[in-house]
Amino acid sequence: MNFADADRTPTGPDAEPGSDAETGPDARPAGSDAETGPDAKPTGPAAEPADPAAAGDATRGPIDHDGRRDELAAALAEVRRRIAEAATAAGRQAAEVRLVAITKTFPAEDAALLADLGVTDLGENRDQEAGEKAAEVRELGPDRRPRWHMVGRLQRNKARSVVGWADVVQSLDSVRLADALSRAARVAMDEGRRSTPLDVLLQASLDDDPERGGCPLDGLAALADHAAGLDGLRLVGVMAVAPLGADPDRAYATLWQASTTLRARHPQASEVSAGMSGDLESAIRQGSTCVRVGTALLGGRRIASP
Numbered sequence: 001m002n003f004a005d006a007d008r009t010p011t012g013p014d015a016e017p018g019s020d021a022e023t024g025p026d027a028r029p030a031g032s033d034a035e036t037g038p039d040a041k042p043t044g045p046a047a048e049p050a051d052p053a054a055a056g057d058a059t060r061g062p063i064d065h066d067g068r069r070d071e072l073a074a075a076l077a078e079v080r081r082r083i084a085e086a087a088t089a090a091g092r093q094a095a096e097v098r099l100v101a102i103t104k105t106f107p108a109e110d111a112a113l114l115a116d117l118g119v120t121d122l123g124e125n126r127d128q129e130a131g132e133k134a135a136e137v138r139e140l141g142p143d144r145r146p147r148w149h150m151v152g153r154l155q156r157n158k159a160r161s162v163v164g165w166a167d168v169v170q171s172l173d174s175v176r177l178a179d180a181l182s183r184a185a186r187v188a189m190d191e192g193r194r195s196t197p198l199d200v201l202l203q204a205s206l207d208d209d210p211e212r213g214g215c216p217l218d219g220l221a222a223l224a225d226h227a228a229g230l231d232g233l234r235l236v237g238v239m240a241v242a243p244l245g246a247d248p249d250r251a252y253a254t255l256w257q258a259s260t261t262l263r264a265r266h267p268q269a270s271e272v273s274a275g276m277s278g279d280l281e282s283a284i285r286q287g288s289t290c291v292r293v294g295t296a297l298l299g300g301r302r303i304a305s306p
């Protein structure tokens with residue numbers, strides 16, 4: 001299933017000013033013929049436009065400094081080529097794999113240009129930066145309204161702010177955070193600051209390193225049951241970052257297994273968010289339905305992000 005389409009009417013950001021502390025081998029989806037049940041290959045998101053140039057012509061378009069648009073268009077074409085090639089090699093369709101462009105540390109102009117080029121999903125990992133950027137992107141007025149994903153570690157005290165700009169939180173890793181997001185999303189909907197529930201992915205820890213975030217694999221089922229029962233949230237899948245130095249195929253195979261187990265109880269939670277600039281081929285081979293790509297699209301991040 002797809003991430004539910006959020007209402008594109010600006011619902012926020014209602015970002016709070018101030019500090020920002022946060023800094024499968026079975027049923028491998030290679031042309032699988034199993035269409036239903038937890039082992040079935042997750043059906044992917046809707047295809048992004050094949051022709052980015054057809055993405056619209058807003059009267060107030062994003063700013064194109066020094067040919068940045070061409071630079072981003074070329075990088076985007078190359079990333080899309082990699083996704084298509086990896087999907088074909090795995091016997092899958094490129095349209096099954098959503099591309100989330102990670103724009104953290106890059107300016108709103110870049111995010112707006114990407115949206116203008118047809119990128120439907122943008123990701124950030126710091127609440128304050130993202131809230132401000134989402135508002136600026138709206139101001140810049142690209143024709144398309146991107147769907148915003150929070151992919152970084154999130155503290156509970158940021159829940160109210162995050163629901164003001166994020167359509168999706170990919171880094172849900174605790175019951176307490178789920179409760180906070182549920183409460184915040186319900187209040188935001190009651191107050192008219194958002195019109196749809198918040199889509200959430202459970203971040204799985206593949207290395208049990210508490211510093212890197214994520215829920216231990218043996219806690220995922222309980223977290224999923226809890227999150228699925230909360231108003232204001234829609235459980236849509238799982239996410240993971242491959243452990244540093246690990247074989248990404250092995251790591252993402254483990255995530256696929258976790259997803260398979262999860263889907264047995266929560267069939268709607270079919271998204272598998274895995275793969276970044278350096279390992280998206282492995283992730284797609286292992287069933288990813290959503291790659292999160294920063295460096296390969298935007299270049300190296302010059303500013304350190306805590």
Ligand SMILES: Cc1ncc(COP(=O)(O)O)c(C=O)c1O
Nearest residue numbers: 102125151276277292293294295
């Ligand atoms: C959770 C997460 N996913 C994906 C990315 C994108 O990584 P890359 O720049 O290697 O594509 C980042 C970057 O910081 C991230 O934090």
